[in-house]
Amino acid sequence: xxxxxxxxxxxxxxxxxxxxxxxxxxxxxxxxxxxxxxxxxxxxxxxxxxxxxxxxxxxxxxxxxxxxxxxxxxxxxxxxxxxxxxxxxxxxxxxxxxxxxxxxxxxxxxxxxxxxxxxxxxxxxxxxxxxxxxxxxxxxx
Amino acid sequence: xxxxxxxxxxxxxxxxxxxxxxxxxxxxxxxxxxxxxxxxxxxxxxxxxxxxxxxxxxxxxxxxxxxxxxxxxxxxxxxxxxxxxxxxxxxxxxxxxxxxxxxxxxxxxxxxxxxxxxxxxxxxxxxxxxxxxxxxxxxxxxxxxxxxxxxxxxxxxxxxxxxxxxxxxxxxxxxxxxxxxxxxxxxxxxxxxxxxxxxxxxxxxxxxxxxxxxxxxxxxxxxxxxxxxxxxxxxxxxxxxxxxxxxxxxxxxxxxxxxxxxxxxxxxxxxxxxxxxxxxxxxxxxxxxxxxxxxxx
Numbered sequence: 001x002x003x004x005x006x007x008x009x010x011x012x013x014x015x016x017x018x019x020x021x022x023x024x025x026x027x028x029x030x031x032x033x034x035x036x037x038x039x040x041x042x043x044x045x046x047x048x049x050x051x052x053x054x055x056x057x058x059x060x061x062x063x064x065x066x067x068x069x070x071x072x073x074x075x076x077x078x079x080x081x082x083x084x085x086x087x088x089x090x091x092x093x094x095x096x097x098x099x100x101x102x103x104x105x106x107x108x109x110x111x112x113x114x115x116x117x118x119x120x121x122x123x124x125x126x127x128x129x130x131x132x133x134x135x136x137x138x139x140x141x
Numbered sequence: 142x143x144x145x146x147x148x149x150x151x152x153x154x155x156x157x158x159x160x161x162x163x164x165x166x167x168x169x170x171x172x173x174x175x176x177x178x179x180x181x182x183x184x185x186x187x188x189x190x191x192x193x194x195x196x197x198x199x200x201x202x203x204x205x206x207x208x209x210x211x212x213x214x215x216x217x218x219x220x221x222x223x224x225x226x227x228x229x230x231x232x233x234x235x236x237x238x239x240x241x242x243x244x245x246x247x248x249x250x251x252x253x254x255x256x257x258x259x260x261x262x263x264x265x266x267x268x269x270x271x272x273x274x275x276x277x278x279x280x281x282x283x284x285x286x287x288x289x290x291x292x293x294x295x296x297x298x299x300x301x302x303x304x305x306x307x308x309x310x311x312x313x314x315x316x317x318x319x320x321x322x323x324x325x326x327x328x329x330x331x332x333x334x335x336x337x338x339x340x341x342x343x344x345x346x347x348x349x350x351x352x353x354x355x356x357x358x359x360x361x362x363x364x365x366x367x368x369x370x371x372x373x374x375x376x377x378x379x380x381x382x383x384x385x386x387x388x389x390x391x392x393x394x395x396x397x398x399x400x401x402x403x404x405x406x407x408x409x410x411x412x413x414x415x416x417x418x419x420x421x422x423x424x425x426x427x428x429x430x431x432x433x434x435x436x437x438x
Contacts (some may be wrong), residue, residue, distance in 0.1 A: 014185040029360045042356040070193045077189050
């Protein structure tokens with residue numbers, strides 16, 4: 001299968017670069033898969049997993065906390081606000097973050113806090129979703 | 142032998158100075174390595190986003206963002222990145238001289254100028270120099286966070302949005318290598334037509350991006366997306382400039398302190414020679430006095 005260049009960078013560092021067959025990401029409008037020869041696109045990403053399928057079907061999962069995705073026919077760039085390799089994620093940490101955000105929401109004081117807490121819950125949930133995807137994949141093998 | 146004693150104490154004080162400068166040299170060397178690492182770490186993002194934005198500027202959308210539209214320049218804003226501290230050779234003064242030269246050229250054309258100073262040296266300078274200082278950040282530290290810069294960047298962007306500024310330039314010291322740092326001026330907004338010539342050459346080979354007449358599929362919509370993307374682009378470029386300037390600062394300080402230590406060494410050698418000569422002259426004189434005295438007896 002034809003491959004394309006993919007690179008994932010976050011503000012802090014280079015996360016991933018290489019030849020891939022397919023990229024699956026979650027944009028604000030929904031999940032989408034990208035193959036070589038895709039129409040040029042510019043998408044805003046939601047917090048969530050970005051899956052990269054390398055040549056031969058080997059798959060890697062990354063967690064991004066929002067950002068942009070640019071598609072050119074021969075390359076895909078992910079500009080993540082912050083990105084982590086999914087296997088570096090910690091389920092306990094993510095759950096704690098979500099619970100904290102929920103309790104902050106319960107005792108909210110103002111609209112700004114509310115927005116902030118909602119965003120945090122979304123981010124933590126997205127982390128957990130990334131992890132559960134990773135776990136499912138391991139279960140299958 | 143009063144002269145001898147004076148020289149001795151002068152040597153002592155220069156030796157102390159030399160100790161300080163050589164310690165500063167070593168500190169600067171290790172800080173420079175860390176600053177270089179940080180520069181390398183944030184480079185991929187800044188490079189990527191520049192590439193994406195240069196693709197965007199060559200796309201052919203129905204909508205053009207304010208940041209992409211050239212307008213007649215009546216007032217220009219300079220974001221000037223300087224170091225927090227001195228003792229780094231001519232780094233800041235070269236940079237500020239470069240800025241002032243640009244300012245004179247603009248004023249000759251009847252264009253007014255505003256400044257945004259990032260770094261203590263710059264804010265102090267512009268306070269004395271006068272001019273319209275819109276925003277300033279002091280004490281960036283060795284490892285600045287993007288959040289420290291966002292406030293000032295927003296002030297400049299807001300001025301641009303309101304039409305107060307018609308162009309924003311970014312000035313910082315480019316880290317060429319340890320020995321060379323070069324003040325550079327980049328146009329930030331409106332987006333210059335060609336952002337990255339190397340990149341364009343590369344794209345021209347692949348010839349699917351360079352030819353006009355295509356457009357992206359935007360999600361959610363082109364306006365929301367470009368708003369966010371271009372603000373992020375500006376932040377990334379300014380952050381990269383600040384990080385690079387810090388690496389330049391440390392390199393310049395390392396070189397300046399190395400020179401200072403070397404000069405101190407030269408002066409010590411000279412003084413040591415003078416001291417030895419004075420001592421020898423005193424001894425010779427004493428001997429001749431003794432010999433003269435003995436002959437007289």
